[in-house]
Amino acid sequence: MRLRDARRASTRSRNGPVALLPGHVVPETRQLMELREYLPILLFLGVSTIMGMVLLGLGTLLGPRRPGAEKLSPYECGFEAFEDARMKFDVRYFLVAILFIVFDLEIAFLFPWAVVFTDLGAQGLAVMGLFLGVLVIGFVYVWKKGALEWE
Secondary structure, rough: OOOHHHHHHHOOOOOOOOOOOOOOOOOHHHHHHHHOOHHHHHHHHHHHHHHHHHHHHHHHHHOOOOOOOOHHHOOOOOOOOOOOOOOOOOOOHHHHHHHHHHHHHHHHHHHHHHHOOHHHHHHHHHHHHHHHHHHHHHHHHHHHHHOOOOO
């Protein structure tokens, strides 16, 4: 008799499934128990999906509809979209965007450094001080050149 048939035979009795050994759980019951552990997650996903759909639907049905020329016009980069493609525009918009990316990356470097700060010691503090010093010098330079001032 194969092992699978032996398990089937030993798990059947008049009173229902029987464990093969003390503490042993029948494989079918174990799978059912594992699936039951996912039930709260499935309920949460279902309720949140339904609530999201209901709230979007209510916003669409009950929200104000006042379209106008100004609301329907596209807006990008601080100037009108339907003008000459070769028109002059202010480069400071892009400079501010690049500065934002630079200082955003600075913060991305500060978090891992702060996590392992105690392991790095004085050398880690000096290196990060040098890094921040270079960025501060660059920030002061950009500020003195007037790139952050809008007229």
